[in-house]
Amino acid sequence: MSLIALSAGAANVFEGQAPDRICRRPTRAELHAYPSTTPARGRALVYAGGGYLQLMHDKEGVEIAQWLNTLGLDAYVLVHRLPGQHGQPFDIALQDGLLALDHLATLPPLPLLHVGLSSGGHLAGVMACQGESAGAVIAYAPLNANHRDHKAPANKPDYPPLEKQAFYDAWPIGIAGEPHGLPRCPVFLAYALHDPIVPIDHALNLIKAAQEHGLDVEAHVFPQAEHGFALRGLGGTQGQWPALAARWVDAKL
Numbered sequence: 001m002s003l004i005a006l007s008a009g010a011a012n013v014f015e016g017q018a019p020d021r022i023c024r025r026p027t028r029a030e031l032h033a034y035p036s037t038t039p040a041r042g043r044a045l046v047y048a049g050g051g052y053l054q055l056m057h058d059k060e061g062v063e064i065a066q067w068l069n070t071l072g073l074d075a076y077v078l079v080h081r082l083p084g085q086h087g088q089p090f091d092i093a094l095q096d097g098l099l100a101l102d103h104l105a106t107l108p109p110l111p112l113l114h115v116g117l118s119s120g121g122h123l124a125g126v127m128a129c130q131g132e133s134a135g136a137v138i139a140y141a142p143l144n145a146n147h148r149d150h151k152a153p154a155n156k157p158d159y160p161p162l163e164k165q166a167f168y169d170a171w172p173i174g175i176a177g178e179p180h181g182l183p184r185c186p187v188f189l190a191y192a193l194h195d196p197i198v199p200i201d202h203a204l205n206l207i208k209a210a211q212e213h214g215l216d217v218e219a220h221v222f223p224q225a226e227h228g229f230a231l232r233g234l235g236g237t238q239g240q241w242p243a244l245a246a247r248w249v250d251a252k253l
Contacts, residue, residue, distance in 0.1 A: 004031040006099040029096035042111040049118025084161030125173035128183035135186040144172040152201035174206030186216035192225035
C-alpha cells in the first residue's frame with residue numbers, strides 16, 4: 001500500500017488494529033493505493049461507510065480494495081473528511097472525491113469504477129453523477145430516502161450534524177425530479193431486504209428511476225442479510241454478491 005495525500009492537514013490517525021481500523025476524525029483527504037498484482041484492466045475508487053460520522057477503513061475500504069485487486073483492478077481507498085466535523089462544509093466528501101479524480105487523471109487512462117458500501121455507497125452514487133465512468137458498485141447505501149422530502153420511514157428525524165443532512169438533501173441519488181438525481185453510468189446494487197438502518201426504499205427508488213429513464217441498473221436483494229454484510233457477513237444468500245458483482249464488473253470492463 002502507498003499513501004497519497006490529496007489535501008493539506010495532518011496525516012490521518014486510525015483507531016484500533018487491522019483488520020478493524022476505524023478513522024473517526026479524518027484530518028485530510030488521502031488515497032490509500034492497492035495496486036493489482038497483475039496488469040491492471042481498470043481502476044476503482046473505494047468509499048468506506050460509517051454514516052458520514054466515521055470511516056470503517058478496513059472492513060469497507062481495505063478489504064474491498066484487496067478483493068478488487070483479485071479482479072485485476074488497481075484500487076484506491078479514499079479517506080475523506082466528514083460533513084460538519086472540524087467545521088467542514090456539507091459537501092466536503094464530494095470535494096475530496098473530486099480531488100481523488102484529479103489525481104487519477106494524472107495517471108495513464110484506465111476504465112474507472114466507483115465502489116462504496118453504506119454511506120460510502122451514497123458517495124459512490126454522488127461520484128457516479130460527476131464525469132463519465134465505467135460503473136458503480138453500491139451495497140446497502142442510503143442513496144435517497146434520507147432526503148427530507150423522500151424519507152423512509154416518513155417520520156424519520158433529520159440527521160445530525162446539520163451538514164450531514166444537507167448533503168443527503170443535496171444529493172438524493174435515484175430521485176429523478178431532484179437535481180443531480182441520476183447516475184451517469186451503469187450501477188450494480190446489493191441490498192438487505194430487512195435492513196432497519198438502510199431501508200430497501202433507497203434501492204427501489206433508484207430501480208423505479210432506472211425503469212422510467214432507461215438506466216442500466218442491476219439490483220440484488222438478499223433476505224437473510226443484515227446491514228453491513230460487506231465481505232464478512234456472507235452466511236446467507238448474500239454470500240453470492242461478490243461473485244455477482246465480479247461478473248458484472250467483467251461485463252462492464
